[in-house]
Amino acid sequence: MANVMVTGGAGFIGSNIVDLLIEKGYNAAIVDNLSNGKKKNLDKRVKFYKSDICNSNLKKIFKKENPEFVIHLAAQVNVRKSILNPEFDANVNVMGSINLLECCKSFNVKKIVYASSGGAVYGEPQYLPADESHPINPISPYGASKHAVEHYLELYWKNFGIDYVSLRYSNVYGPRQDPFGEGGVIAIFAGRFLGNNVPVIFGDGEQTRDFVYVGDVANANLISINKKADTKIFNIGAGIETSVNEISEKLQNILNSGISPVHGDAIKGEVRRIYLDVRLAKKELGWKAETTLDEGLRKTIDWFRGGLHERTKKGLFP
Numbered sequence: 446m447a448n449v450m451v452t453g454g455a456g457f458i459g460s461n462i463v464d465l466l467i468e469k470g471y472n473a474a475i476v477d478n479l480s481n482g483k484k485k486n487l488d489k490r491v492k493f494y495k496s497d498i499c500n501s502n503l504k505k506i507f508k509k510e511n512p513e514f515v516i517h518l519a520a521q522v523n524v525r526k527s528i529l530n531p532e533f534d535a536n537v538n539v540m541g542s543i544n545l546l547e548c549c550k551s552f553n554v555k556k557i558v559y560a561s562s563g564g565a566v567y568g569e570p571q572y573l574p575a576d577e578s579h580p581i582n583p584i585s586p587y588g589a590s591k592h593a594v595e596h597y598l599e600l601y602w603k604n605f606g607i608d609y610v611s612l613r614y615s616n617v618y619g620p621r622q623d624p625f626g627e628g629g630v631i632a633i634f635a636g637r638f639l640g641n642n643v644p645v646i647f648g649d650g651e652q653t654r655d656f657v658y659v660g661d662v663a664n665a666n667l668i669s670i671n672k673k674a675d676t677k678i679f680n681i682g683a684g685i686e687t688s689v690n691e692i693s694e695k696l697q698n699i700l701n702s703g704i705s706p707v708h709g710d711a712i713k714g715e716v717r718r719i720y721l722d723v724r725l726a727k728k729e730l731g732w733k734a735e736t737t738l739d740e741g742l743r744k745t746i747d748w749f750r751g752g753l754h755e756r757t758k759k760g761l762f763p
């Protein structure tokens with residue numbers, strides 16, 4: 446089976462992708478600097494390189510592993526941090542990606558599957574659901590840096606023949622999610638309810654998102670490795686609009702919790718409504734999200750239950 450390198454493979458989404466690759470018999474190698482990823486997310490059968498994607502030693506890892514495919518998820522993922530320190534954000538997300546692309550060029554990688562963000566590149570949607578042709582209008586440096594890489598991918602494809610697919614994820618949730626990440630609301634609320642703490646809903650809670658289960662996202666990556674598609678950019682989401690209030694109610698019901706959330710101040714600059722048009726991925730990749738929100742929430746809660754004590758102790762639930 447083919448060699449696949451996964452950058453950011455110790456993180457939430459990356460580690461779920463790696464698990465699927467191993468299950469399907471691929472040889473996977475991970476590059477991750479563990480700035481946010483965790484060693485305990487790593488399968489022992491996988492070769493792990495603790496390295497920064499910005500580092501020039503990346504070439505040595507490529508030489509050793511000779512990957513046919515690269516799944517690129519390593520990134521600075523914190524929107525607030527990107528506003529406070531756009532230089533750091535661009536350094537990791539743009540310069541790190543260029544360093545990676547140069548390695549892909551030198552070692553004849555066939556294809557790169559890139560983790561982009563539907564939530565961050567479209568900004569405040571002009572229409573809903575947002576399809577792949579929706580104007581690009583990021584409202585954070587994070588959105589700008591995630592999108593910039595799509596241009597570089599296009600250039601490396603046109604100039605050097607490295608094939609690519611960019612998957613614009615909606616809000617991903619599921620086991621191993623870090624409550625501080627992009628789609629953190631489910632992880633945060635699950636932790637609060639499970640720990641008998643009152644969750645805080647920012648604003649009126651009627652803001653909406655498109656929540657997609659991480660197992661479905663992993664599957665989209667696997668399909669993208671193998672599928673020859675002329676289209677390069679796909680939205681990956683459930684294609685369903687769900688409000689934060691609905692998420693809170695669902696979690697409350699699943700957990701049979703007597704705790705009610707309180708409402709706090711709305712977050713300035715937050716997109717009010719977004720969900721993605723996912724028909725293109727269905728048509729061209731034959732992919733769609735299979736996990737219902739109720740099913741996914743149950744799986745997520747089961748996982749959090751397993752590690753609740755440890756996580757609460759470490760202050761991992763804000």
Ligand SMILES: NC(=O)c1ccc[n+]([C@@H]2O[C@H](COP(=O)([O-])OP(=O)(O)OC[C@H]3O[C@@H](n4cnc5c(N)ncnc54)[C@H](O)[C@@H]3O)[C@@H](O)[C@H]2O)c1
Nearest residue numbers: 453456457458478480481482497498519520560562617628
């Ligand atoms: N979680 C979401 O809802 C969501 C939505 C859209 C896009 N994405 C994208 O998916 C990818 C994975 O996100 P995630 O939610 O799993 O976050 P995550 O923080 O769990 O994963 C990112 C991983 O990259 C690693 N990393 C960060 N900087 C690095 C560097 N310089 N060198 C090497 N490794 C580095 C981290 O240690 C971490 O393991 C990111 O590219 C993110 O932009 C996530």
